[in-house]
Amino acid sequence: MINNKQWVITPFLVFVLALVSHSATAADGSTVLQSGDFVGYSFWLISMALAASTIFFLMESMRIGGKWATSLTVSALVTFIAAFHYMYMREVWVSTGATPTDFRYIDWLLTVPLLMIEFYLILAAIAKVSGGIFWRLLIGTLVMLVPGYMGEAGYLNPTLGFGIGMLGWLFILYEIFFGEASKVAATQAPPAVQTAYMLMKWTVTVGWAIYPIGYFFGYLAGGTDMGTLNIVYNLADVLNKIAFGLFIWYAANEATAAKT
Numbered sequence: 001m002i003n004n005k006q007w008v009i010t011p012f013l014v015f016v017l018a019l020v021s022h023s024a025t026a027a028d029g030s031t032v033l034q035s036g037d038f039v040g041y042s043f044w045l046i047s048m049a050l051a052a053s054t055i056f057f058l059m060e061s062m063r064i065g066g067k068w069a070t071s072l073t074v075s076a077l078v079t080f081i082a083a084f085h086y087m088y089m090r091e092v093w094v095s096t097g098a099t100p101t102d103f104r105y106i107d108w109l110l111t112v113p114l115l116m117i118e119f120y121l122i123l124a125a126i127a128k129v130s131g132g133i134f135w136r137l138l139i140g141t142l143v144m145l146v147p148g149y150m151g152e153a154g155y156l157n158p159t160l161g162f163g164i165g166m167l168g169w170l171f172i173l174y175e176i177f178f179g180e181a182s183k184v185a186a187t188q189a190p191p192a193v194q195t196a197y198m199l200m201k202w203t204v205t206v207g208w209a210i211y212p213i214g215y216f217f218g219y220l221a222g223g224t225d226m227g228t229l230n231i232v233y234n235l236a237d238v239l240n241k242i243a244f245g246l247f248i249w250y251a252a253n254e255a256t257a258a259k260t
């Protein structure tokens with residue numbers, strides 16, 4: 001059943017996305033994707049996958065609803081924000097061949113805290129959890145990203161920025177592997193939520209490692225091929241943003257079905 005809300009939101013989204021992607025075909029031809037530009041292809045692929053995921057998560061948020069509505073809406077916000085940024089990044093790459101580092105960090109500043117909050121939200125959907133989980137994960141993200149940006153942009157020594165950023169990431173990993181969040185998940189979560197938590201936790205460990213590795217090769221180990229680095233980042237975001245949302249969707253679906 002399609003309800004009123006869905007009738008309003010779906011055409012709105014299609015309109016916004018059409019508007020943004022329009023700019024990708026400028027009249028002078030400079031921003032047209034060249035045949036054989038595989039990095040450019042990967043930018044297109046992820047932009048569209050993110051846009052489609054946004055519609056999916058929003059529709060599912062309204063269908064499943066209840067205690068899971070917020071987690072699914074946040075998944076949609078993550079893919080929506082990233083879809084927008086990717087459309088701009090794609091243009092930067094296709095028209096100049098430059099790496100859109102600033103856009104990536106602006107995107108991360110919004111999407112990474114939202115991804116972290118998901119750990120709190122999926123636990124809050126099934127148990128009573130303290131706000132401490134929320135705040136620790138949020139602070140961990142900022143400690144990871146802000147010095148990382150300052151190091152890449154030249155406001156801070158690159159090694160120092162990297163080192164502080166790594167501590168932020170380790171702090172996050174500690175919380176989700178051994179901290180309060182992990183204890184709530186292990187003792188109170190139904191099986192589907194435990195599975196989702198486990199998959200999300202490993203995404204933050206393995207999937208997220210791509211970014212510090214890219215930083216390391218790009219800034220500390222004497223430079224790397226920017227084309228390859230961009231493809232790797234683009235594919236990593238399929239796991240880190242879209243699959244991450246799907247893990248939550250799985251938990252929402254199963255936990256809701258188990259009750260009815």
Ligand SMILES: *C/C=C(C)/C=C/C=C(C)/C=C/C1=C(C)CCCC1(C)C
Binds near residue numbers: 108112144164211
């Ligand atoms: C959707 C985008 C995501 C999940 C981006 C994640 C970014 C990181 C995990 C970045 C991590 C970094 C460090 C751990 C050390 C300092 C350098 C950073 C910022 C690249």
